[in-house]
Amino acid sequence: MRTALLPRDGRSDGSPTTWSCRWETALAPREHDALAALLARSYATTAFARGRSWAGARPELRVLGHRDGELVAHAAVIRRFLRAPDEDTSVLVGDVGLVAVHPGRQGGGLGGALMRSVASTLDRLGLPFGFLTCDPEVRAFYERCGWTPLLEHPVRSIRVDQDLEDHRRHGMLLPVARPATEWPAGRVERNGQEI
Numbered sequence: 001m002r003t004a005l006l007p008r009d010g011r012s013d014g015s016p017t018t019w020s021c022r023w024e025t026a027l028a029p030r031e032h033d034a035l036a037a038l039l040a041r042s043y044a045t046t047a048f049a050r051g052r053s054w055a056g057a058r059p060e061l062r063v064l065g066h067r068d069g070e071l072v073a074h075a076a077v078i079r080r081f082l083r084a085p086d087e088d089t090s091v092l093v094g095d096v097g098l099v100a101v102h103p104g105r106q107g108g109g110l111g112g113a114l115m116r117s118v119a120s121t122l123d124r125l126g127l128p129f130g131f132l133t134c135d136p137e138v139r140a141f142y143e144r145c146g147w148t149p150l151l152e153h154p155v156r157s158i159r160v161d162q163d164l165e166d167h168r169r170h171g172m173l174l175p176v177a178r179p180a181t182e183w184p185a186g187r188v189e190r191n192g193q194e195i
């Protein structure tokens with residue numbers, strides 16, 4: 001089964017950054033501290049308790065970028081089914097969140113490399129699609145990374161603060177094992193907390 005290949009740690013993409021993929025249960029407390037510190041710097045308005053490196057749903061997998069032993073980039077993944085009520089169906093996605101590059105390292109291509117590593121992780125998991133929700137201000141970043149905005153697919157989602165969200169943050173899609181044409185029409189429901 002392809003998931004048995006994960007994680008494949010210590011890969012270098014030719015840059016000084018080493019990319020790794022870690023299951024949540026493999027992370028040591030000090031690694032959560034390093035993650036929480038990075039996320040607190042990258043997400044100034046989100047509260048991360050010490051040692052707690054997530055804010056909403058707890059991730060299943062972490063994609064990590066290190067330079068000279070320092071954590072400089074992170075994205076989290078959880079596999080889940082999204083509901084497509086207009087087609088009365090569900091679709092399996094790798095739901096991606098907590099995408100972050102160290103503030104001192106932004107603007108130099110690390111975010112793009114991070115999202116390539118995320119795409120490779122979703123592929124190795126054998127998932128049909130990648131999915132994430134974002135604010136309109138960062139949509140262009142994800143588009144540069146090959147993701148497509150789901151503007152015709154309103155998303156209803158449980159936010160990190162556990163409230164229900166009906167608009168503003170919209171979905172973004174990455175076709176992985178299946179083409180975008182197979183994405184179901186209409187609304188999308190994420191019946192779980194966002195990462």
Ligand SMILES: CC(C)(COP(=O)(O)OP(=O)(O)OC[C@H]1O[C@@H](n2cnc3c(N)ncnc32)[C@H](O)[C@@H]1OP(=O)(O)O)[C@@H](O)C(=O)NCCC(=O)NCCS
Pocket residue numbers: 042043098099100101102105106107108109110111112113133134135137138139140141142144
């Ligand atoms: C968003 C983030 C991950 C981007 O990382 P980065 O290392 O600066 O990104 P890169 O330098 O690899 O940029 C890749 C491309 O996206 C563009 N881009 C980067 N951030 C962007 C933004 N906020 N809005 C629009 N375009 C952006 C870059 O201009 C670049 O385009 P190019 O290929 O034409 O040169 C980083 O700014 C970050 O951690 N922000 C804080 C946390 C956050 O907002 N995360 C996303 C939450 S949904």
